[in-house]
Amino acid sequence: MSSHIGWSHPVESGGQWDGFNDSGIETFKGNPIVSLGREITQNSRDSVLDEKLPVRIEFNLFDLDVATIPDIQGLRNNISVCQEFAKNSGARAEQFFNDATKLLSKKKVSVLKISDYNTKGIMGPCEHGTPYFAFMKASGESVKSSDIAGGSFGIGKNAPYAVSELRTLFVSTAFKNSKGEVEQFFQAKSILMSHKHKRKTHRGQGYWGNTKDCMPISDSSEVPEWLRRPIAEDGSVELGTSLYVLGFTKPKNWEERLTSSIVSNFFGAITEGKLEVEING
Template identity: 35%
Template sequence: MFLDTPIESLGREICQNSGDARKNKNKPVEVEFKTFEINTDELPDIEKLRDAINRGEDFWKSQNNPKADKFYAAAKAIIESDKITILRISDHNTWGLSGADQPDNTNMPWTALVMSEGASSKDGTGGGSFGIGKFAAFANSKIRTVFYSTLDSTGKQASQGLSILASFIDEKGSKTFGEGYCGTMDSKESTSPVYDQIHLDESFNRKSDDFGTDIYVLGFDSSGNWKNQLVAAILNGFLYAIDQDMMKVTVDDVVIDRNTLDDVISKYRKDCNDFTYDYYQILRSDNEWITFDDFDGNKDCMHLKLMVAPGLHRHVAMVRQTGMKILDRNRINGQIYFAGFLYVDGEKANKYLTSLENPAHKDWLVERDSNQGHAKQYLIHMNRRIRDELQKLVNQNFGGEINLQMDNMLQSIDVQEGDKEKRDVLTDETEEIKTRKHELRDNGEPYEADAEGTNPDEGDIGEGGGKDHGDSGSGGPGIGYGSGTGGNGQQGGMNPPGSGDDPGQSDRKKNRGVVLKTRRLVATDVLNGKYSLALQTEEACSDSVIDIGIAAEDAVYSPVLLDVSIKGQPNISFSGNRITGVELYKG
């Protein structure tokens, strides 16, 4: 669940847990991420861990499991090296992990985190109700080993290590469980915590009133841009909590709090997702918060802030009580450039929405409520109020008039190319209008060339009668630019006037159009000319060509592509406005 995005998942899960455990609501919860190195031999019971990894490697080699071989080879290299990198994660102004002295009580936070699998002690508005998030730390350990340490609010101390490997045959010839604990063995041969804090990081020591939890991720990969990824994850997920002084996060030497937010988001803006900076602008704007009730009648628990401005991404951040963003709500309005923040306050509203969260805490799903009809109406109520308030804002500021964008078409931006300025293609000059005539076969298909000697199958009209812009015709989906449906035949002529030879003219007899079920082109960064294109085809095609055009009032222009990437297809190429070597998959 967490290996695809280990750093992002770690930041999200850790800050969620600490935010849920915030002790003094008048102060921010503080979370610290710090890397350091120690001698590998200084790790508690290191020889036992080395023995487990060696035995695991031997056992899984006999099982012919390449994936296990790769893991154990990397783990063995780390555990046998002189130094080991550790990531310390510490929170402050929390309750700590109580219940370490009751290891058999699964309702206690210590047991739920350290000793149980798929169990959680949280309830109410706390988000970690699945007992899964703790594994994000293990996804960032190259030896799948983590040490926990705590000073809880009653003054009790405890620490314990946990390795999650794979079963192997131990020195007694028995097959082991996947988990191995480092602690105190009792008379029943089960493991209990050590009732003291562990001090792997010599530079860190908790004061007697500094309650909280420390997590040590052993074998942390500190290469690459992990710091940038982690800072971006904090900004993406906890921007509201930071801005409202509910949370302070330190990533090595980077401090993220309300006082440093402006500088941090400016420096790490490119590492964040496309929505975060827009949300930041909303929080910094003077626009008023709008308060309303939820569907169940809980008073004044929904707080909405909206902003309308060119280039905004048309999403609303849905944030729950602890300040964590759950999702980016879209499909609010496809015609207005806007962005928004919806903060859900109130115990009852948060408790209900928490019950709808998926395990990744990134969506609210009606399927998670036994009364799905009620859940659907609850979410619809929220969306409807956002739409209504957005329309009020538009009517207030713009008189109800908005500029519609042409869906699925690149938005043309006035630019100068060298000393040559693009001119309006509409002129007052009168030019000759040429007509085309086609003889029809008995089956209704054209067979004679037009007056200019051009094959009608290669011209501006598709086989089904639709223009290359895809804005008319009844023969089926058109292949070309635009959002409508055209002919189901070949791609029409798309080159701009004066652009030279049509690069596709010589290919059209051997190439054929691919029927598209859906086509969506979205401007992700208008000012820098960045777009995202999604296609869904009815068939597979291993060597496809995609032409990109800019639709203007009476012509289609060919832009020059600066960079193109397709996920999972590193061998594509592009030139001018054409992308080649694209592999399409059915559906």
């Protein structure tokens, strides 16, 4: 893997400090599984590719070898540094980073993979004004692919972090650019807390990908196989998005609660054949 790929938390030069209690995540802490089902499904439906076919979403829980997490040592180091600063940030923060450290010392970690099909993917490039930038980089902002799309306040994208014991999400998306060419973006994001390293303050939000300007990777050969989108029958990559919730919290009866959330919020779309959802199928 190239040396320019890894984890990076941008340097904060304005004297600001990102505390552990992130408002975007806290919004969904009350009922995280219900929120996950609602927000994820809405995002996929807002990006439908062919209106004549149903959007399909698959939720699958699996155990991932910790050693296969890209730049795992970089992630461990980030958690470790935050762990030191969390000692002065309250019991919740301290407990979170203690638990995260223990989790990453194990051989395997639970991952919830959420993949959608018959969607346009999260369209780039990674610059202000695009859906990809809004999803990965912007706060309180949403750029949808249609004027009638729901969830316009850009908050729902934080729902997956509320069910991650590491507050870390890997993203793999394939979309058509303005020239009609298929592009792929691979990136991860952690929402931790500000910390200091080598006398410099670093932001709480960090990214795995191209370390220069925290940009996504576009070459699938530079990412592990588990992170890649499937290949369609015609040999091209399947358009759409896969999210990987690292360290899924596995709440009690999460499958039943997730099913209930999706059915209650999208009953019409399901009965009309516009939405198909599979949970640990």
